Amino acid sequence: MSHEFTATLTTNSGAAPIQADPSADPVRFEGDAMVLFLCPGGVSGAAAEVDRATGGLISRLIDAGELTGKRYECVPLLAPPGLACGQLLVIGTGSADEVDAGLLYRAAAVAARQLSSRPRSRVGFLAEGRWTNEQLEQAVAGAAVGMVGQDLYRAEKKQHPFATTIWLEAAVEVVGRGALIADGVNLARRLVNLPPDDLYPETFAEEAATIAGRAGLEIEIWDQARLERENCRALLAVARGSTRSPRLVLLHYRGLRGSGQPGGPPDLALVGKGVTFDSGGLSLKPSDGMLTMKCDMSGAAAALGAIATIAALKLPVHVVAAVGLVENMNGSAAYKLGDVVTARSGVTIEIHNTDAEGRVVLADVLDVVADLQPRRIVDTATLTGACMVALGRDIAGVFTNDQACCDAVTAAAEAVGERVWQLPMDRDFDEQIESPVADIKNVGDGRLGGAITAAKLLERFVRGIPWTHIDIAGPAFADKPRPWIAGGGTGSMVRPFVELARRTGHAKA
Ligand code: BES
Ligand code: MN
Numbered sequence: 180m181s182h183e184f185t186a187t188l189t190t191n192s193g194a195a196p197i198q199a200d201p202s203a204d205p206v207r208f209e210g211d212a213m214v215l216f217l218c219p220g221g222v223s224g225a226a227a228e229v230d231r232a233t234g235g236l237i238s239r240l241i242d243a244g245e246l247t248g249k250r251y252e253c254v255p256l257l258a259p260p261g262l263a264c265g266q267l268l269v270i271g272t273g274s275a276d277e278v279d280a281g282l283l284y285r286a287a288a289v290a291a292r293q294l295s296s297r298p299r300s301r302v303g304f305l306a307e308g309r310w311t312n313e314q315l316e317q318a319v320a321g322a323a324v325g326m327v328g329q330d331l332y333r334a335e336k337k338q339h340p341f342a343t344t345i346w347l348e349a350a351v352e353v354v355g356r357g358a359l360i361a362d363g364v365n366l367a368r369r370l371v372n373l374p375p376d377d378l379y380p381e382t383f384a385e386e387a388a389t390i391a392g393r394a395g396l397e398i399e400i401w402d403q404a405r406l407e408r409e410n411c412r413a414l415l416a417v418a419r420g421s422t423r424s425p426r427l428v429l430l431h432y433r434g435l436r437g438s439g440q441p442g443g444p445p446d447l448a449l450v451g452k453g454v455t456f457d458s459g460g461l462s463l464k465p466s467d468g469m470l471t472m473k474c475d476m477s478g479a480a481a482a483l484g485a486i487a488t489i490a491a492l493k494l495p496v497h498v499v500a501a502v503g504l505v506e507n508m509n510g511s512a513a514y515k516l517g518d519v520v521t522a523r524s525g526v527t528i529e530i531h532n533t534d535a536e537g538r539v540v541l542a543d544v545l546d547v548v549a550d551l552q553p554r555r556i557v558d559t560a561t562l563t564g565a566c567m568v569a570l571g572r573d574i575a576g577v578f579t580n581d582q583a584c585c586d587a588v589t590a591a592a593e594a595v596g597e598r599v600w601q602l603p604m605d606r607d608f609d610e611q612i613e614s615p616v617a618d619i620k621n622v623g624d625g626r627l628g629g630a631i632t633a634a635k636l637l638e639r640f641v642r643g644i645p646w647t648h649i650d651i652a653g654p655a656f657a658d659k660p661r662p663w664i665a666g667g668g669t670g671s672m673v674r675p676f677v678e679l680a681r682r683t684g685h686a687k688a
């Protein structure tokens with residue numbers, strides 16, 4: 180008996196069903212392809228079963244050195260003898276003791292991405308009995324992310340999501356959860372990949388409303404007039420240079436056990452930077468630096484993708500997501516260098532660089548969220564190039580005012596295989612954002628430690644609530660395709676946020 184899950188959050192044209200078949204016989208699996216996960220050092224588990232059916236083909240190829248099982252090695256065996264599938268795709272996972280959920284997410288994605296280069300109707304993935312549920316879940320998610328490309332605006336698609344994916348020898352509930360996680364990731368990726376003239380504050384808010392309807396979330400959309408009434412003058416200042424009107428979107432998911440009472444404070448607030456295009460404003464970016472700045476709403480996309488998945492998983496937590504949506508442009512009404520803006524909290528910010536806009540927007544969003552008194556605030560933002568200088572493309576920087584909160588975020592991220600690294604928040608950096616004329620200025624002194632001075636500004640707006648900031652300037656967007664993901668938005672922080680909400684729910688239960 181097989182069970183089917185179809186993506187419901189995304190509006191990807193390729194949304195395709197994912198099935199679980201716990202009692203499948205891989206030898207008899209009929210389909211275009213079957214994916215086999217292989218570790219170095221001989222066949223065991225599912226691989227041994229397949230090896231026997233093929234009359235020892237796998238072990239012969241291992242002996243000949245054609246198959247090694249090393250990490251992400253991907254070898255197609257066409258028309259394998261003794262099997263009913265058209266092709267056996269062997270994907271290496273590296274040594275068994277180093278296999279974890281993050282590795283399986285990427286390995287499954289590599290295999291799916293490779294197979295999706297042509298249309299396929301049925302693709303099977305053979306789960307390993309020794310995997311934990313968490314590992315299987317991430318493998319399922321990885322396969323469903325890997326098969327979706329960056330093809331929204333291309334007549335000839337480079338990737339073709341499988342008509343049907345079947346997870347063999349896999350538990351139904353786990354496969355269902357993996358499919359929902361992939362849904363949130365693919366939603367975030369799609370929003371990031373939309374060009375800035377298609378996705379701007381108003382249309383992002385419309386997307387959020389559509390998702391809220393599907394996922395059963397409460398939604399509040401603040402338009403220009405509401406933002407003015409709420410004194411969100413920092414966010415509004417950034418928006419002024421654009422013809423696109425800004426929005427602030429608040430989403431509530433009240434899981435069953437949420438803080439005991441339905442009206443209680445949120446357990447977790449997810450905050451995202453939603454700059455739908457960052458030209459730099461009057462501190463205009465050079466052309467090269469501006470090219471990928473549609474990605475500057477990746478934090479907002481992550482918060483939305485995550486809360487949608489959290490709701491779909493029916494996790495027993497009360498989560499709120501808040502995103503500040505603006506376009507940073509240099510129109511004639513643009514905010515200027517030397518301007519002093521009064522943030523919603525009353526703190527005045529002197530503008531020294533209009534390209535340091537993310538922190539100015541988040542100042543107001545964090546203040547709105549602090550009103551709700553959540554137990555924890557976690558924000559994510561493509562905030563600084565300096566964070567990429569420090570940590571490279573694949574590792575996010577984390578910053579906190581509360582070590583326990585940060586440890587929880589870090590543990591959740593590592594559990595799903597997204598790399599984060601904590602950077603210091605020494606008091607000295609506060610001196611760098613002192614302003615000669617206002618309470619603070621929006622940049623530090625010079626470029627050094629720029630990721631930290633940005634975090635230091637955010638810290639001023641969380642009112643001492645346990646808070647962690649995640650700078651995803653590096654990991655949010657892949658300039659070039661990687662073996663496990665097409666170029667473009669990566670869906671960074673969706674899986675860590677979902678995992679964090681799950682752990683928050685467990686801790687209470
Ligand atoms: N959105 C950028 C940061 C960014 C850079 C994200 C590269 C992804 C890739 C942010 O708004 C920005 O421009 N930051 C400035 C800050 C500086 C002016 C203090 C930067 O990093 O250069
Ligand atoms: Mn900027």
Ligand code: ZN
Pocket residue numbers: 454457475534536537561562
């Ligand atoms: Zn920016």
